[in-house]
Amino acid sequence: MKRPIFIMLVLVAIAFAGPMLMKKSDGTPFMESPLDLFSTSSTGSQNNEMSVNTTQSFYKWQDEDGTWHYSDQPGEGQEIETVTVNTNTNLIQGLRTVKKKEIVEEKKPEPKAEAPRLSLPMTVPMEKVSKMMNDASNMQQVMDNRTKQIEKATHGR
Numbered sequence: 001m002k003r004p005i006f007i008m009l010v011l012v013a014i015a016f017a018g019p020m021l022m023k024k025s026d027g028t029p030f031m032e033s034p035l036d037l038f039s040t041s042s043t044g045s046q047n048n049e050m051s052v053n054t055t056q057s058f059y060k061w062q063d064e065d066g067t068w069h070y071s072d073q074p075g076e077g078q079e080i081e082t083v084t085v086n087t088n089t090n091l092i093q094g095l096r097t098v099k100k101k102e103i104v105e106e107k108k109p110e111p112k113a114e115a116p117r118l119s120l121p122m123t124v125p126m127e128k129v130s131k132m133m134n135d136a137s138n139m140q141q142v143m144d145n146r147t148k149q150i151e152k153a154t155h156g157r
Helices: 002-021 034-038 045-051 126-155
Strands: 055-062 068-071 081-086
Touching: none
Parallel strands: none
Antiparallel strands: 055 068, 055 081
């Protein structure tokens, strides 16, 4: 039982270490060792990438109409601001904009119509209330009958 477990562990170790030991046609390994991430020497490829300049500059300016322009080439005759960005972070600080004050027109209160005799919160005219009450009573009877039929069907078995 110990031998199959040992063989499985060796195969798993080879599967993980194999891509780090095998080389591509250009001589670099297929996969970097996870230990290279913690290396402080400048020989690791990860550290070589970090030592490369990762900043990029671009120019921005605002024209007479207030439109912002961005370019990798400075514009002529404009007040230009140079913005430097670290390309590894992929973040640019947002621009602050000044909100324009909106002009709000004051609404004049509309004259109120003559108030009804009864100030009840109703959406149905008083003439239709009795019909609505009859309809509600009929609907209640229908629901009661349905409930009785359901009870007979479930308890009658």
